[in-house]
Amino acid sequence: MPMPPPPDFASLSLAEIARLAEENRLPPVDSWNPAHCGDSEMRIAVDGTWFHQGSPITRPAMVRLFSTILRREPDGGFVLVTPVEKLDIDVEDAPFVAVELKADGSGEAMRLAFRLNTGDVLTAGADHALRFDAREDGPRPYLHVRQGLEALISRSVYYELAQLALANGAELPGVWSEGVFFPLATAA
Incomplete structure (x- = not known):
């Protein structure tokens, strides 16, 4: 199921923003503990641009989707995690x-x-x-x-x-x- 585009922030009231934030249901990545599978060959630049194998990911829906399975590990590293795999991702500053x-x-x-x-x-x-x-x-x-x-x-x-x-x-x-x-x- 494709992710819907984000709403126009400028037109939202703070009450609508709070409602949207509350409705934002994320996958339970903290409860998933699959084996480490390697490197995703992905990087998030300091400006927030996501890259795969050196090329920017230009589809906003893909970036939104990947962001929902992003997790910070206890050692400070970042991974993309699903119920069956865990892959490292490089983050230059904040994701x-x-x-x-x-x-x-x-x-x-x-x-x-x-x-x-x-x-x-x-x-x-x-x-x-x-x-x-x-x-x-x-x-x-x-x-x-x-x-x-x-x-x-x-x-x-x-x-x-x-x-x-x-x-x-x-x-x-x-x-x-x-x-x-x-x-x-x-x-x-």
Whole structure:
């Protein structure tokens, strides 16, 4: 059965986004423990592009399908897993990229919804935490997706978050979502 195309994020309300996220039923990859079969010859680039044998996978439905069977292993590696096989996949940074943001409310009542490059939608909060990794070249923002998998927040979305954080007037710049405060940097 082909996967339906993702809905137009811009036209969705946050209530619709929450409903879609709740309806997103994923395969039970954590309960599948097949033997390791080798390398998938696949790679996810830092910009979220999926490759197979060096060529980009250009069909969004294929990327969405593969993303549903992606799992993070206890050793930190990534695999594609089905009930009968497990294959390594190289991930340059994070397996997903948050490419769009929608904010609703203000202060502690704010809710932040993200659309990923795979079409998945998530609302930041206790189950989908934001974190900001300080690096020499600047902060790297991430959104927890599921079971050790994260989305790198695209630069344009990070700028939107930074604008929201600076507008909230808190001593420590940060954003609220679903009643959780996420500082954009650690306190000095």
